[in-house]
Amino acid sequence: MTWEWPIAIDLWVAGMAGGAYFAAFLIDRISGRKHPLLPKIAMFLGVPLVLLGSLLLVVDLGEQLRAWHLFTRFRPGSAMSMGSWILLVYALIGIVMIALWWSKSFEPGEVRLTVLAGLASVIRPAAPVIGVLSWIALLLAVLLMSYTGVLLSATNQPLWASTFLLPVLFVASAIFTGTALLLLVLKTGLGRLLDILFGGKGEPMPSETMDAIGKAMAIVGVVQLVVLVAYVGGVALLGTPTAASAVTTMTVGPLSFLFWAGVVLMGLLIPLGLQFASMKAKREAIVGSVLTSTSLVLIGGFILRLVVVLGGQMI
Amino acid sequence: MARAMLIDESRCMGCRGCQVACKQWNDNPAEETENWGTYENPPELSGITWTKIKFNEKVVGDQVKWLFLKQGCMHCTNASCESVCPTGAIRHYGETVIVDQEWCIGCGYCVSACPFDAVHSLHEVTGGGEEKATARKCTLCIDRTSNGLTPACVKTCPATALDWGDRGEMLAKGNARVAALQANGHPKARLYGERELAGLHRLYVLVDEPSAYGLPESPQHATTNLLGQWLGGIITAGVLAAVPFWLLFKRQRAAEAKEETSGGGEQ
Numbered sequence: 001m002t003w004e005w006p007i008a009i010d011l012w013v014a015g016m017a018g019g020a021y022f023a024a025f026l027i028d029r030i031s032g033r034k035h036p037l038l039p040k041i042a043m044f045l046g047v048p049l050v051l052l053g054s055l056l057l058v059v060d061l062g063e064q065l066r067a068w069h070l071f072t073r074f075r076p077g078s079a080m081s082m083g084s085w086i087l088l089v090y091a092l093i094g095i096v097m098i099a100l101w102w103s104k105s106f107e108p109g110e111v112r113l114t115v116l117a118g119l120a121s122v123i124r125p126a127a128p129v130i131g132v133l134s135w136i137a138l139l140l141a142v143l144l145m146s147y148t149g150v151l152l153s154a155t156n157q158p159l160w161a162s163t164f165l166l167p168v169l170f171v172a173s174a175i176f177t178g179t180a181l182l183l184l185v186l187k188t189g190l191g192r193l194l195d196i197l198f199g200g201k202g203e204p205m206p207s208e209t210m211d212a213i214g215k216a217m218a219i220v221g222v223v224q225l226v227v228l229v230a231y232v233g234g235v236a237l238l239g240t241p242t243a244a245s246a247v248t249t250m251t252v253g254p255l256s257f258l259f260w261a262g263v264v265l266m267g268l269l270i271p272l273g274l275q276f277a278s279m280k281a282k283r284e285a286i287v288g289s290v291l292t293s294t295s296l297v298l299i300g301g302f303i304l305r306l307v308v309v310l311g312g313q314m315i
Numbered sequence: 316m317a318r319a320m321l322i323d324e325s326r327c328m329g330c331r332g333c334q335v336a337c338k339q340w341n342d343n344p345a346e347e348t349e350n351w352g353t354y355e356n357p358p359e360l361s362g363i364t365w366t367k368i369k370f371n372e373k374v375v376g377d378q379v380k381w382l383f384l385k386q387g388c389m390h391c392t393n394a395s396c397e398s399v400c401p402t403g404a405i406r407h408y409g410e411t412v413i414v415d416q417e418w419c420i421g422c423g424y425c426v427s428a429c430p431f432d433a434v435h436s437l438h439e440v441t442g443g444g445e446e447k448a449t450a451r452k453c454t455l456c457i458d459r460t461s462n463g464l465t466p467a468c469v470k471t472c473p474a475t476a477l478d479w480g481d482r483g484e485m486l487a488k489g490n491a492r493v494a495a496l497q498a499n500g501h502p503k504a505r506l507y508g509e510r511e512l513a514g515l516h517r518l519y520v521l522v523d524e525p526s527a528y529g530l531p532e533s534p535q536h537a538t539t540n541l542l543g544q545w546l547g548g549i550i551t552a553g554v555l556a557a558v559p560f561w562l563l564f565k566r567q568r569a570a571e572a573k574e575e576t577s578g579g580g581e582q
Binding site: 002003022023026027030031032034057060061062063066067069075077078079080081145146147149150151153154156157160161164165166167168170171175208209212215216219220223227312313 | 567
């Protein structure tokens, strides 16, 4: 087997990083810039995730020391080349954005005799470019999520290439897991710590906002469920006989337990059930329920990537 | 002038001399395999087995008929491996598709992209564990053909099933052979590789349908739908942005704006 679990982890974390920023940016902008902390959280978590994914890609190479060859060419026809560039540029822009946000946490003219404050005052004049960078990062986040699906689709493995639905499925899952990651961070209080780091007061996010994020996550989850059914059904019915038998490696074959228990039940049905139960109760979601559902969404997202990556190479 | 290999499967007798000649010329070691109930061995192409005879069995009446297929890189004009290679390590040199062993990073993308499963990563057994290295495949013996020799497999074939030369000439020979076979009890005989993927540089004379040999009827280039695949991802993001996030947080903004207005009225 050419691609194994490191590739699945890369596709999972890269998608999640893109999805978290995508959701955070939209929530902040659509609500009229009421949640500027969210894009910061998304980048603060997204950059390490993207770096981890890139590291795993390099580890998985046959010749790791030649990884730099990737950045001597720009080949739009190769999803692997595009993906490498997207990961690199996204991480770089993310680091710049985090540095600029952080520099803004220092009061102008504030005199602190530390190296950090000195550094902050040096980069602070560049802070106005955050506006432009945040839009570029949105575009890159969308490409980052899409790349995870296109990479597998642009091959000749029947499970991956028979329909155009794999990028659709992976993008839906990326936004689902990314939103879940945001909600998990907000509910555990890590979000407040990050708020303080970026110069805020560390106040908790209003519970209505967190419930609204939970609702958005649930809707994305329903979309992912529909796309998953369409993908599995589409490959089974519209693909070649080889494609149909490739699907059975997921549904009834060696990966069926992971698929049904991990992807469908744990990653979709249980978290969606918990989410809809708390929405129906018309009260603030119980913390335990949110922590459980968001964690399950994250794990389910990984198992989905693993099942598809391994299943595609079994036929 | 493009050259090609003509493989007449109606003449192949499954001796596997081509496999041995390929390994000898390219310094590829033997594979340790187990008997799995057929003369076909090794079971798959690999990083050290660049050509092999596949022993397809077809039941005709009460007899089993062998349909031999010499597997290996087809050197497609429209080569998927070349398109997906992120570093440009896979390139055409004339008719031959070559993996530059000094430039390949061993990402394995070409392995997944090949419609004929002809590219493989070299797995070296080192200290009990397997290590993935660069992509390997048939080179059409470019080191021989660029010096006026025929590929090693062609040179060794005792059944005269293999031929090498100008592609136009090979096509003519192949078509003539197909016509002869069709006239002599093989109505399904056909030439494979003339137009597939803009023309292969391995041409096959088959006596049955390609699927009977395990060949794809219409091999697809890996990046044919690339734009649609990117758009699929991007449009999904757009729809998911518009539906849940827009609905929920637009409402939040509207609600707050309303509160402000009504709050202003009370004062």
